[in-house]
Amino acid sequence: MTSYDGVTAAGRARARPAALRLSRKGVEIGLFLAPAVALYTLFLIVPVVEAVRYSFYAWNGLGKLTDFVGLGNYREAFGSGDFRQAMEHNGILVGLSLVLQLPLALGVALLLNRPLRGRSLLRLIFFAPYVLSEAITAVIFLQILQPDGVLDSFLRSIGLGGLVQLWLADLGLVFYTLFVVITWKYIGFAIILFLAGLQGVPAELHEAAAMDGASSWATLRYVTLPLLGPTIRIWAFLAIIGSIQLFDIVWIMTLGGPAGASSTMASYMIDQGTQRYRIGYATAVAVILFGICFVVSILYQFLVLRRDYRVGTSRMAG
Amino acid sequence: MAMAGSRSGRSAPFASAPVYVVSIVLAAVVIVPIVYVVLGGFRTTSQIAVHPAGLPHPWVRGNYTKIVTAGTFWREVGNSAIVAAVATVLVVGVSSLACYPLARMRFRGREAVYTFFTFGLLFPLAVAALPLYLLLKQLELLDTLWGVALAEAAFGIPITVIILRPFMRAIPVELEDAAAMDGCGRFGFFWRVLLPLSRPALVTVLILSVVFSWNNYILPLLVLTDPSRWTLPLGVAQYQGEHSYDAASILAFTALSMVPALLFFIAAERRIVGGLSGAVKG
Numbered sequence: 120m121t122s123y124d125g126v127t128a129a130g131r132a133r134a135r136p137a138a139l140r141l142s143r144k145g146v147e148i149g150l151f152l153a154p155a156v157a158l159y160t161l162f163l164i165v166p167v168v169e170a171v172r173y174s175f176y177a178w179n180g181l182g183k184l185t186d187f188v189g190l191g192n193y194r195e196a197f198g199s200g201d202f203r204q205a206m207e208h209n210g211i212l213v214g215l216s217l218v219l220q221l222p223l224a225l226g227v228a229l230l231l232n233r234p235l236r237g238r239s240l241l242r243l244i245f246f247a248p249y250v251l252s253e254a255i256t257a258v259i260f261l262q263i264l265q266p267d268g269v270l271d272s273f274l275r276s277i278g279l280g281g282l283v284q285l286w287l288a289d290l291g292l293v294f295y296t297l298f299v300v301i302t303w304k305y306i307g308f309a310i311i312l313f314l315a316g317l318q319g320v321p322a323e324l325h326e327a328a329a330m331d332g333a334s335s336w337a338t339l340r341y342v343t344l345p346l347l348g349p350t351i352r353i354w355a356f357l358a359i360i361g362s363i364q365l366f367d368i369v370w371i372m373t374l375g376g377p378a379g380a381s382s383t384m385a386s387y388m389i390d391q392g393t394q395r396y397r398i399g400y401a402t403a404v405a406v407i408l409f410g411i412c413f414v415v416s417i418l419y420q421f422l423v424l425r426r427d428y429r430v431g432t433s434r435m436a437g
Numbered sequence: 438m439a440m441a442g443s444r445s446g447r448s449a450p451f452a453s454a455p456v457y458v459v460s461i462v463l464a465a466v467v468i469v470p471i472v473y474v475v476l477g478g479f480r481t482t483s484q485i486a487v488h489p490a491g492l493p494h495p496w497v498r499g500n501y502t503k504i505v506t507a508g509t510f511w512r513e514v515g516n517s518a519i520v521a522a523v524a525t526v527l528v529v530g531v532s533s534l535a536c537y538p539l540a541r542m543r544f545r546g547r548e549a550v551y552t553f554f555t556f557g558l559l560f561p562l563a564v565a566a567l568p569l570y571l572l573l574k575q576l577e578l579l580d581t582l583w584g585v586a587l588a589e590a591a592f593g594i595p596i597t598v599i600i601l602r603p604f605m606r607a608i609p610v611e612l613e614d615a616a617a618m619d620g621c622g623r624f625g626f627f628w629r630v631l632l633p634l635s636r637p638a639l640v641t642v643l644i645l646s647v648v649f650s651w652n653n654y655i656l657p658l659l660v661l662t663d664p665s666r667w668t669l670p671l672g673v674a675q676y677q678g679e680h681s682y683d684a685a686s687i688l689a690f691t692a693l694s695m696v697p698a699l700l701f702f703i704a705a706e707r708r709i710v711g712g713l714s715g716a717v718k719g
Contacts, residue, residue, distance in 0.1 A: 147623050148538040152550060155535035155594055158527065162591030163557050166568035173568065180571060230460050243706070244464045247471060250702040251695055252652035254670035258677045258691050259470050262477070262684060265489075269473060272489040303467065364561045367654040371674045385563045392567045393659065401567055409564045416559060 167409075174403035179396040192403035202404065205375070205382040208294055212362040212383070215298055217355060223302070224309030225351075229339070231310065232317045242314075249307035253367035260300045261287075261372055287373055290380040297381050300368060305361070309354050316350030317343070356419050363412055384408045471695070478689030485684045500689035510693055512665065513672035517697075520586045520657075520668055521650040527590035528646050529639060532597035533605075537627050539598070540605035541613065551602070557595035562588075563655055570659040580663045588660075589650045597642045604638035605631060640708055651698065669694050 174193070177186040196202045231242055248256065263270050264286040271283045286296045320343055328338040344351075366385035369375055375382035375390060382390075384404065392401030477485060478500050479493040504510050538544065539551050562569075569588050570579075578584030608631065616626045632639070654670045661667055667675065673694045677687045 144542070145544070148542060148544055151534045151538045151623075151627075155531040155554070155598075156550075158531055158587065158591050159554065159557065159594045162569070162572070162588045163560065163565065163594070166565040166572050167560055169568040169572065170565060180567075227460075227463060230456060233456065235456065235460065241460055241464050243703070244468050246702070246706070247699065248467060250648070250698045251471075252654065252670045252673075252698065254652075254654050254674045255691055255695055255698075258673050258687065259474050261677060262687060262691075263470055263473065265684075267489065269489040276490060303470070307467075360561075364563055366563050367670075370658075371654075388563070389566070389655070398567060398571070405564045405567065409560060412561065412564075413559055 170402040170405050170409075173399050174406045176399040177397075178399035180392075180398035186399075188399070192400045193407065195400065196404055196407060201379050201382065202384070202387055204379055205384045205387040208381070209363050209365070209383050211294070212298065212301075212365060213359050216302075216358045216362050220302055220306060220309060220358065221351070221355070224306050224313055224354075225347075227306070228310050228313035228317060229343075231314060242310075245310050246307040248304050249311070251304070253304065254371055256300065256304045257368045257371035260303075264296065288377055290377060293373060293377065293381045297369060297372060300372070301365070304368065305358075309358070312350055312354050313347065316347045320346045352423050356416075356424065359415060359419070360412055363408070363415065384411075474688050474695070475692045477685060478692045480685055480688075482683050482685040485688075497685075500685045501693065503686070504690055504693055509672065509676075510690065513667050513669045513694075514697060516582060516666060517651055517669040520582050520589070521647050523583070523586035524589040524593065524650045525643055525646040527586065528593035528597050529643055531590070532594055532642070533601055533632060533635065533639065534627070536598055536601040536605050537623075537631060540602045541608075541610075541631075551598070554598045555595055557592065558599070560592075562592050562653070565592075566655050566659055569656070573660055578660075580661055580666055582661075582666060584660050585653075585656050585668070586650070588656055589646075589653060593642075593646050593649060596645060600642050600645075601635065601638050604635055608634050644705065644708060647701075651701075669697075 173184070175187060175189060176184045177188050177191070178184055227245060231238055231245070235241065251259075262268065265271075266285060266288075270286070274280055274282050284292055287293050324342050324346070325338060328342050333341070364385055365383045366389065369381055369383050369386045370389065373381045375386035379387075385408065388401045388404040388408065391397045391404060476493055479496045479498065480491075481497055481499075484491065484494065535550075535554070539547060539554075573579050573584040573588070576584070578587070612630055612634075613626055616630050621629065652670060653668075654674070657668045657671045661671060664675075673691055676690045680686050680690075
């Protein structure tokens, strides 16, 4: 319909057919783009820009923005022991995720990639926590970790009563307890990814390696892992960003406490914003959080992921 | 996936006993918390207090029937479903409209618009949560499911556009020419040709959006203060706070709230797994 109209219109107005058709196309492009641009601008760009603006004011979220403090909120954040502690927690979380979750998930994925009786059931089990929401996960473990709850009672019943701890109240322990919960929740996602990656490793390569007399360890080290490299690097990126942004599980289980012992940058920000009504300061923390994510993303793209893209493009070209 | 499995089946030796032992132990670690919650829902709070790690004895159904017959649980499931449906229809709708020109038309500023959309990937919802709350307040959308759904849809646009565009681009241009010759305008082509052919990618983004919305906690936490508007994640978290002396009820409520997600997962496992790994690779 449209193109016929375009043709007749062009025929009638011989003088500037190109312009006419261009404008019609322009209008159509605008109509296709408008809803997405409007929704995205209003509910994503505007709040983000507003966050930056608020971060320069001391403001409780009510009344007018009058108390301009410049970079004061940022200075306060970087000078605050509580915020630095939260940042440190995020850093530890990144490190622990990479060092502990990666080998664990790889191991399980390699196991599940074998011909195993009941493999599809096992796969379902390992993925199950991933589909449960963070809220459900947090509530489950809040119940399990109650003092004298099921975990403590189980440990005592097998003679390990000495291991019983105040899992969520011990200042030195609570953060690591949360890490275990987080691992339980997200390990399935890593396994999904690695299994998908392993399916892409041709069986012929394993056969060839076996024929050349390579041990199964050598095959893993020199055949499987390198071919899984791109998948691992993508997972690592998501794990890093996820660790920096962690909020839900922390907030429901501990509110970042006791005394900030399990805080993350996001829990600190929401605490400042919603419990202390320091919107200006909290948005400055949000901007810092974003800045860290941004720098990490850019660095990771340049230092780690770039070669995967190059390989990907040359593969597509070839 | 099945083919790849049988291929490696020929080459790899069949799993040995230690492999089974390790797999079963790991699987137990994963599944026991879930089983504990489900079984705990069949006990009484005093049973749980006396023997935290015990089995139901006797089995009681009261916790579950109490929740299933009261309105709260179903209302929260309903609210979550409404938010997820509205957010998903919105994000998939506007993104596929936008991806048509972004993928298949030449115009000035096209890449700029695309970059503008992908830029949003850098902003987690948490970063914008507080200003978003203030914005929804100005728009008088606080305590409405619309407010939550609109914001979730906006934050879903970047990943949706990134997945849909290459897919729409790969559809042969001959089809577009043929459609034009049959008198099909751009909207006709979009609706009758492009959308049906993009189904696999649409299913992926649809699943991503539903899962994101269904599990989202921070936004409902800030926006929905009226308990009658709570979504399921918010409801579960609040329920355990309000019933902290009634462990059996908490466990039953939590067990029931796992059901929709697990059913959805079992029904769509292959698509979810494919969608997630596809999304990451794309």
